[in-house]
Amino acid sequence: MKPIPGHFLYFAFGSNMLTQRIRISNHSASYVGNALLKGYYLDFDYESQKWKGAVATIREDSKREVWGILWRLKNEDLKSLDKQEGVESSIYRRLSISINLEDSSDPIDAYTYQLTEESCNKGSQDKRPSKIYKNVIVNGAKEHNLNVNYIKLLEGIQDNGYEGQVEINVPKFT
Numbered sequence: 001m002k003p004i005p006g007h008f009l010y011f012a013f014g015s016n017m018l019t020q021r022i023r024i025s026n027h028s029a030s031y032v033g034n035a036l037l038k039g040y041y042l043d044f045d046y047e048s049q050k051w052k053g054a055v056a057t058i059r060e061d062s063k064r065e066v067w068g069i070l071w072r073l074k075n076e077d078l079k080s081l082d083k084q085e086g087v088e089s090s091i092y093r094r095l096s097i098s099i100n101l102e103d104s105s106d107p108i109d110a111y112t113y114q115l116t117e118e119s120c121n122k123g124s125q126d127k128r129p130s131k132i133y134k135n136v137i138v139n140g141a142k143e144h145n146l147n148v149n150y151i152k153l154l155e156g157i158q159d160n161g162y163e164g165q166v167e168i169n170v171p172k173f174t
Contacts, residue, residue: 001032001101001108006075009110011035011099013042013068014056015133017140021170025084028074034102034146035070037112042066044129044157046091046119050167053130053160056137057092057115067150069140070099070110078111085113092116102147130162136170 009032016022022029041064044054058066073081085092092113099110129137138154 001106004072007072008075008078009108010071010073010081011037011068011097011110011112012071012140013037013058013066013112015051015136015140015168015170016071017069017146018136018143018170019140021136021140021168022071024169025080026071026073026077028077029071030073031144032070032072032101034144035068035099035108035110036102037066037068037097037099040064040066042154044127045125046115046122047125048133051130051133052162052164052166053133054125054127055115055129055133057120058112059114067141067146068099068112069144069146070101070108086119087113090116091119126160128158128160130166131159132163132166132170134159 039060039062040058041061043057043059045057046055048055087094093116095112095114097110097112098107100107134157141151141154
């Protein structure tokens, strides 16, 4: 895949898989395809007050993989994406990674975000996402027809049961 001048690629594995969610602050986001990140697994940590539960991150493990969505955004959206992910507050850090589109073995360079060690070491907090956050992730995966087995894995994640208001303007899924 050839780079497009003035744009970057972003691999989303959490709430930003849902089109409505990523476009809240990043209007230029356009869907490129379903993608696979090898050598990592999906985990939850850092209890977010905005989401009323733990949020998604990736952790290294050579035998595992994470499915997600590859987005193309304009370079001017990188700052708003960093802000949304809490980079300035050291909640997440931006990583350069290599992913594969669902139907290709050619590696593609993209950005993604990972919780910082600092944010993960905030004491013994509940590591479960809120039900509303988990449902946003699951519905983003379904919206883009991610791998059926991976969707089942996402649906099986234990949540904390919270279904009330959150500080993020997203639809309420059941």
